[in-house]
Amino acid sequence: xxxxxxxxxxxxxxxxxxxxxxxxxxxxxxxxxxxxCQLVEHVALDAATKGFEDALKEKLGDNVKFDEQNAxxxxxxxxxxxxxxxxxxxxxxLANATAPLQAAAAGTTTIPVxxxxxTDYASALDxxxxxxxxxxxxxxxxxxxxxxxxxxxxxxxxxxxVNVGVxxxxxxxxxxxxxxxxxxxxxxxxxxxxxxxxxxTNDVQTVCQNAADNSDVIYVxxxxxxxxNTAIIDGVCRPAxxxxxxxxxxxxTGCGVATLSISYYDLGYTTGLMAYEVLVNGADVSTMEVxxxxxxxxxxxxxxxxxxxxxxxxxxxxxxx
Amino acid sequence: xxxxxxxxxxxxxxxxxxxxGIMAIGVYxxxxxxxxxxxxxxxxxxxxxxxxxxxxxNGHSMWLSLLVATIAGMIAGLVTGIFHTAMGxxxxxxxxxxxxxxxxxxxxxxxxxxxxxxxxKYNLMVSLLNVRDVPFYKNTILIVALCxxxxxxxxxxxxxxxxGCSLRATGCNENMxxxxxxxxxxxxxxxxxxxxxxxxxxxxxxxxxxxxxxxNMGRGAIVIGLAAVIIGGVVFSKIFHxxxxxxxxxxxxxxxxxxVLQIVIWLGFDTDLLKLLSALVxxxxxxxxxxxxxxFTKASNVAAKGGK
Amino acid sequence: xxxxxxxxxxxxxxxxxxxxALEDVSLTLEDGDFVTVIGGNGAGKxxxxxxxxxxxLVDSGSIAIDGIDVTKTPEFKRAKYLGRVFQDPMLGTxxxxxxxxxxxxxxxxxxxxxxxxxxxxxxxxxxxxxLKTLDLGxxxxxSSKVGLLSGGQRQALTLLMASLEKPKxxxxxxxxxxxxxxxxxxxxxxxxxxVEKDHLTTLMITHNMKDAIHHGNRxxxxxxxxxxxxxKGEEKKKLTVExxxxxxxxxxxxxxxxxxxxxxx
Numbered sequence: 001x002x003x004x005x006x007x008x009x010x011x012x013x014x015x016x017x018x019x020x021x022x023x024x025x026x027x028x029x030x031x032x033x034x035x036x037c038q039l040v041e042h043v044a045l046d047a048a049t050k051g052f053e054d055a056l057k058e059k060l061g062d063n064v065k066f067d068e069q070n071a072x073x074x075x076x077x078x079x080x081x082x083x084x085x086x087x088x089x090x091x092x093x094l095a096n097a098t099a100p101l102q103a104a105a106a107g108t109t110t111i112p113v114x115x116x117x118x119t120d121y122a123s124a125l126d127x128x129x130x131x132x133x134x135x136x137x138x139x140x141x142x143x144x145x146x147x148x149x150x151x152x153x154x155x156x157x158x159x160x161x162v163n164v165g166v167x168x169x170x171x172x173x174x175x176x177x178x179x180x181x182x183x184x185x186x187x188x189x190x191x192x193x194x195x196x197x198x199x200x201t202n203d204v205q206t207v208c209q210n211a212a213d214n215s216d217v218i219y220v221x222x223x224x225x226x227x228x229n230t231a232i233i234d235g236v237c238r239p240a241x242x243x244x245x246x247x248x249x250x251x252x253t254g255c256g257v258a259t260l261s262i263s264y265y266d267l268g269y270t271t272g273l274m275a276y277e278v279l280v281n282g283a284d285v286s287t288m289e290v291x292x293x294x295x296x297x298x299x300x301x302x303x304x305x306x307x308x309x310x311x312x313x314x315x316x317x318x319x320x321x
Numbered sequence: 322x323x324x325x326x327x328x329x330x331x332x333x334x335x336x337x338x339x340x341x342g343i344m345a346i347g348v349y350x351x352x353x354x355x356x357x358x359x360x361x362x363x364x365x366x367x368x369x370x371x372x373x374x375x376x377x378x379n380g381h382s383m384w385l386s387l388l389v390a391t392i393a394g395m396i397a398g399l400v401t402g403i404f405h406t407a408m409g410x411x412x413x414x415x416x417x418x419x420x421x422x423x424x425x426x427x428x429x430x431x432x433x434x435x436x437x438x439x440x441x442k443y444n445l446m447v448s449l450l451n452v453r454d455v456p457f458y459k460n461t462i463l464i465v466a467l468c469x470x471x472x473x474x475x476x477x478x479x480x481x482x483x484x485g486c487s488l489r490a491t492g493c494n495e496n497m498x499x500x501x502x503x504x505x506x507x508x509x510x511x512x513x514x515x516x517x518x519x520x521x522x523x524x525x526x527x528x529x530x531x532x533x534x535x536x537n538m539g540r541g542a543i544v545i546g547l548a549a550v551i552i553g554g555v556v557f558s559k560i561f562h563x564x565x566x567x568x569x570x571x572x573x574x575x576x577x578x579x580x581v582l583q584i585v586i587w588l589g590f591d592t593d594l595l596k597l598l599s600a601l602v603x604x605x606x607x608x609x610x611x612x613x614x615x616x617f618t619k620a621s622n623v624a625a626k627g628g629k
Numbered sequence: 630x631x632x633x634x635x636x637x638x639x640x641x642x643x644x645x646x647x648x649x650a651l652e653d654v655s656l657t658l659e660d661g662d663f664v665t666v667i668g669g670n671g672a673g674k675x676x677x678x679x680x681x682x683x684x685x686l687v688d689s690g691s692i693a694i695d696g697i698d699v700t701k702t703p704e705f706k707r708a709k710y711l712g713r714v715f716q717d718p719m720l721g722t723x724x725x726x727x728x729x730x731x732x733x734x735x736x737x738x739x740x741x742x743x744x745x746x747x748x749x750x751x752x753x754x755x756x757x758x759x760l761k762t763l764d765l766g767x768x769x770x771x772s773s774k775v776g777l778l779s780g781g782q783r784q785a786l787t788l789l790m791a792s793l794e795k796p797k798x799x800x801x802x803x804x805x806x807x808x809x810x811x812x813x814x815x816x817x818x819x820x821x822x823x824v825e826k827d828h829l830t831t832l833m834i835t836h837n838m839k840d841a842i843h844h845g846n847r848x849x850x851x852x853x854x855x856x857x858x859x860x861k862g863e864e865k866k867k868l869t870v871e872x873x874x875x876x877x878x879x880x881x882x883x884x885x886x887x888x889x890x891x892x893x894x
Contacts, residue, residue: 041593070592075538076337077592079449079531080579083333084586086449088326099535102437106532107333107449109441126378126439136441170428171536173435199425479744483737486726486747490734493723496715500682501790502708502738 032056032064032092032279035085037104039097040073042224043250044143048116048268049096055272060280075099082107092275095140096268098124098173105138112278112285115140116271117264119174119222121290132289139288141271143262145222145247146296147178150260151185153298154245157258157312158217163192165215167208167233169225170197178221178247186219204229205236212240220256222247230254234304243308249299253319257310258300262293270294327587331580332452332462338579339465340447340526341545342572343472345553347519348546349571354480355492355512360416361401362520362546364423365394366539369521370528371430374438377529383446387525394521395514397423402510427536437533445529465526469572472519477565488512520546544599549575551606630830631658631798636680636690650676651687652854658798663824663831665841668851674834675716677851678800681832683707695797709739712791712829714784714804721787724776728767728786731775732756735790759789763819781812785819792823799824801833805840817844842868850877 034056038045049068056064067090071078082103085093093113095101101115105125115121119142122130133139154164164186168175183193196211196218198204204225211218218237220226226233227250234255237244246256249263270291277283302318305311344366351359369390376386397419404415428434440448447461457463479485490498491508498505520542528534553567553574561570586592638651651673658664668674680687681694683704691700694710715721722731733748733756753771760768763785767778775783784804791799801820805813821844824831835841841848848865850858850873857880860868 067589069586072593072595073537074540074596075533075535076527076531077582077595080334080337080582081586081592083337083449083452084326084330084583086453087328087330087333088323089329098435099533102435102533103449103531105437106440106530109450124435124437126437126442169434171424171434173433173535176433199428481747482744483742483747484744486730486734487737487742489726489730490723493725494720496720497723498734499704500708500711500713500715500721501734502705502740503734503742504705 030063032060033088033090034064034066034092034094034275034279035081035088035090036066036068036094036096037078037081037085037100038068038070039075039078039099040224041070042227044222044227044248044264045096045117047264048143048271049094051265051268051270052094052096052116052272052275053268055269056275059273059276064279071100075103078103079107086111091279094271094275101125101138101140105136109137111137113138113140114271114275114278114285116268117143119144120177123177124173133287134290135286137285139274139285139290141267141274141291141293143222143264143267144292145178145262146260146293147181148185149296150219150245150247151182151189153258153260154186154217154219155189155191157245157310158243161191161216163194163215163217165194165196165211165218167196167211167218167220167226168223169199169201171199172223172225175221175223178223182219182221198225201225201229204232208233208236209240212237212242215242218242218244220244220246220251222251227251227254238304238307241308243304243310249319252299252301255304256301257305257308258298258312258316260296261299262296266294327584329453330583330587333449334579334583335576336447336449336452336461336465337527337530338576339462339469339572340523340530341579342549342575343465343469343526344520344523344542345546345549345571345575346469346472346476346568347516347523348543349550349568350476350512350516350519352547352550353492354489355509355516357405357412357492357509357513358416358543359398359401359513359516360413360543361397361419361423361513361517362416363539363542364420364427365397365517365520366524366527366542367427367534367536368393368397368423368430368539369524370534370538371427371436372521373525374436374528374534375430375432377438377443377445378436383444387446387522390525391518391522394524395518397521398514398517399510401517402513405513406506406509424536431534431536434536435533438529440529440532447526447530449530449532461530468522468526469569473565473568473572476568480564484511541596541599544596544603545575545578547607548578548599548603551603552577555606555609630660630662630695631656631681631832632691632693633657633681634691636687636692638676638680638685638687650854651680654690654854654856656849656856658830658832661828661830662847663829663845664833664847664849665845666832666834666849666851667836667838667841671853672851673854674851675802676854678802678832678834681798682711682713682800710797712794712796712799714787714791714799714801716803716806718780718783718787718807721790722775722783725774727772728760728775728778729753729756729771731786732759732790732793735793738794759793763789781808781816784808784812784816788816788819788823792827792829795827795829797830799829799831799833801831803834803836806836820844838870838873842870842873848873850880852880 036049038049053066069081071081078100086108093104093111095104095113095115097117101118101124104113118124166179168179179195186193196207198207230251243257244255246252246259249259249261252259278285298316299319300312300316351357372393373386373390376389401415401419404410404418405412440450447464451459451461480489487503488508490503491505495505550571553570557570561567633656636651636654639649641647666674699707729748733752757768765782765785805816847861849856858876
């Protein structure tokens with residue numbers, strides 16, 4: 001019995017080697033198969049996937065089929081999922097977050113890949129001389145918060161502030177990049193910027209306390225670890241009277257006073273429209289420019305602003321109203 | 322549900338399985354030969370990839386990058402070994418401490434949480450891209466399989482030497498080993514270094530294969546390694562008795578693991594439950610020998626106690 | 630050959646389990662002495678052997694083997710002077726390794742272990758010859774795992790391993806206690822033969838008073854961490870079990886309590 005199993009296994013391995021040659025091309029079917037690899041379940045990523053699917057369904061109706069897979073935060077699983085998509089010869093791959101995009105880049109040079117919820121394509125894909133396109137089978141949308149505008153917003157609300165602390169998780173792929181950019185922008189506005197980083201969520205409270213003690217204002221970028229620990233940050237910063245400017249709406253709801261927010265649903269939707277161009281109109285992915293969030297809204301957190309006696313200009317919209 | 326797509330996915334699953342198989346062989350050395358459960362591999366499984374990608378990105382050669390990655394793993398093993406032997410910390414805790422420390426070190430090596438390697442720009446040894454539609458000598462499956470065979474040959478030779486024999490004796494019976502003049506502490510450190518070196522090498526291959534190194538890439542590695550050791554053991558224990566074949570069965574165990582994983586994903590199983598599934602599979606296989614002994618053996622005699 | 634001067638050992642210092650296991654023990658063994666050690670449970674017999682073997686370091690006093698001070702030498706380094714057989718047959722061999730591999734490990738005791746082959750064909754032939762002398766049929770099972778052997782076979786093998794590289798001192802810790810009487814007698818006879826042939830200086834712990842009397846040229850009895858009797862020469866040759874019991878009564882100032890001693894006559 002065991003011997004048989006061993007033989008069977010050997011056969012599977014041989015066959016799989018043999019299968020390397022074959023490439024099973026799907027016939028020009030009207031139904032498009034789209035593989036979606038999302039890194040982890042998360043409000044923002046889920047919204048992006050939803051927006052993507054909604055856009056394609058509106059355009060193609062029943063002529064699109066989604067194979068939605070979640071790597072549950074495990075980067076190696078992302079590679080396994082991409083392998084499945086490449087093997088099934090899907091018509092397009094949506095890579096939702098950085099690790100899936102990298103796995104897709106490693107897995108195929110022919111199947112069009114669109115990314116979403118990715119901050120910086122150049123650093124995610126190791127591309128020098130970034131000119132807006134990747135020059136290969138990859139394009140997509142960036143969730144890069146309008147950092148320059150956020151820096152301006154911080155200065156608008158707190159013109160007298162000098163020391164700005166930037167609080168983020170150094171184990172997050174995108175946060176370092178945002179921190180570097182916002183630092184440059186804030187320094188251009190005459191602020192002194194200090195980074196306060198933690199490597200896992202157990203350290204949030206301690207690091208945040210340190211940040212609150214040493215800053216007039218705290219900025220937190222779009223960061224998953226921060227997003228899941230807003231209650232702790234609020235618990236430290238509100239009593240300390242230190243306002244927090246957030247990189248996105250979700251974080252702002254939990255612990256920020258204001259944000260310039262982008263909508264991940266819109267981002268996913270934009271990506272879906274790009275997918276339509278590629279699938280139906282035969283657009284060349286390699287020359288498609290990476291797109292940014294279509295709408296940006298100035299938002300504020302009413303409760304925290306009242307607690308800290310902050311009045312915001314009239315063009316700010318209260319979150320949830 | 323297209324069976325052909327599952328069939329087409331097999332090369333990728335096999336390649337990934339082989340890479341993890343090398344890692345599992347490293348785990349085998351600590352878990353089975355040395356009789357120590359070394360949890361530092363969760364950290365080393367990132368360190369190797371991080372070092373390799375950083376070096377490749379800085380223009381170093383493939384061989385040098387792989388070598389330095391392997392040495393980095395060796396150092397991690399040395400640290401765990403020193404924690405355990407010289408400082409008297411229990412083995413499990415030593416591994417956890419190293420793993421935790423490596424998290425920070427890995428971040429510092431990479432400079433950020435995730436670094437990519439562009440397979441268009443660099444000539445990588447293995448890549449997810451090279452599992453189909455490439456000349457056979459460039460095929461990742463072949464290259465990794467070759468690495469594994471060479472590794473097994475080296476280990477087979479090593480464990481037949483005087484030093485290798487004393488290492489096996491250390492794992493088997495520490496009292497006897499010391500009575501025969503074997504420095505058991507030194508041997509444990511050596512075994513941990515060897516194991517972590519192999520894991521780091523595998524990590525370097527994995528990072529190239531998937532096109533990036535990520536701070537989270539080693540999370541749960543020990544469970545995959547143990548699963549491979551156990552699956553390999555259960556499937557092949559009756560037919561593979563030679564040490565080299567046992568190592569091979571561990572490698573194949575990892576391939577089985579990834580083939581099953583691929584099938585599970587192909588079936589559209591809720592991937593959130595994958596980790597739970599892995600943990601359950603390992604728990605069941607780990608408990609099998611015990612359950613067998615407890616419920617299917619009538620009387621246990623004293624002499625049978627020795628065989629582990 | 631062995632000089633022990635005033636050694637002390639206390640376990641679990643500072644806890645309610647504190648126990649003084651050796652108290653001011655001194656012992657000198659001449660080259661070729663075969664000393665049997667008897668005493669009840671907790672008398673300090675095994676502790677004495679472990680002190681010599683270096684399982685842990687003694688609290689004070691000194692131990693020298695053949696003029697070399699080993700008081701602070703770790704166990705694995707001392708091993709080069711010592712051959713050891715334990716009470717538990719599981720302890721003396723590596724169960725997952727082959728018979729010839731176990732012998733090869735013993736043959737390299739005290740030598741540098743490098744990347745040379747762990748065992749050669751010439752060695753295998755040599756071991757085969759040695760195993761034949763045990764008369765247990767092990768010479769045909771060189772590549773069997775030791776875990777498959779019976780307790781008696783394992784003790785015989787351990788004895789062979791202990792004497793393969795002639796040790797300066799052979800330490801036998803009740804090495805027949807876990808065996809059935811017939812096997813035990815066989816192993817004891819084998820022990821005598823090996824000690825005789827290689828003229829080994831030996832310390833043998835036993836529970837059996839007859840064995841203690843009939844083997845060796847010297848007998849010591851321990852109680853409460855002390856050596857209370859030391860009988861040698863002509864006196865030892867003429868010794869009977871009754872003598873021994875009487876001597877014990879005088880030395881310890883009390884009747885020999887057989888329950889406590891768990892000695893067999």
